[in-house]
Amino acid sequence: METINMSNENINRLIYTSALKLDAEDFKGFLRHCGESFRYAIKAYSPELGKEMTWLDHGRNGMQDLFAMLPQHVRMKGRFKRHVSVYSVDRQEDGQARAHSSVLLIHTDPEGNSKLFAAGQYFDVIDLSGDAPRLVERVVHLETRELGPGMHIPV
Incomplete structure (x- = not known):
């Protein structure tokens, strides 16, 4: 598999742009930055259960269906903003890269009050074989385990 020489800047830009697309809903x-085999999962470790929980696990089609159904869900009023810091990018021999990032999700209600909503990490697998990097997999591992009702958009 031939890999185009992409800088870490291109990979970082993909991660940041994906967050901006989600911020803007x-x-x-967002899906234009994802490969055809894209997989998205949200996980959290439960000390009470002593194991990892999977809260969401969808392929690309499942994500498209989730996004299409969002207008019919009762949702939290206000906006979300993601703050992402890329910790590391490790290139693999198979034409992919693995990126590890920190993510903070801030919610601002209609009155303008902002609060930290969730904290976690992105574990991304990125395909480098095309003309632009594409997300192949994103696992969001949350530290926050209490999200409350009305949170239906991806972290």
């Missing part, structure tokens, strides 16, 4: 734009 531009879900079609």
Whole structure:
């Protein structure tokens, strides 16, 4: 598999742009940055259960269906903003890269009050074989385990 020489800047830009697309609720734009075999999962470790929990696990089609159903869900009022810091990018011999990032999700209610909503990490697998990097997998591992009702958009 031939890999185009992409800098870490291109990979970082993909991670940041994916967060901006989710902030803007531009879900079609988000999916344009994902490969055909894209997989998205949200996980958290439960000390009470002594094991990892999977809260969401969808392929690309499942994500498209989730995004299409969002207008019919009762949702939290206000906006979300993601703050992402890329810790590391490790290139693999198979034409992919693995990136590890920190993510903070801040919620601002309609009155303008902002609060930290969730904290976690992104574990991304990125395909480098095309003309632009594409997300192949994103596992969101949350530290926050109490999200409350009305949170239906991806972290």
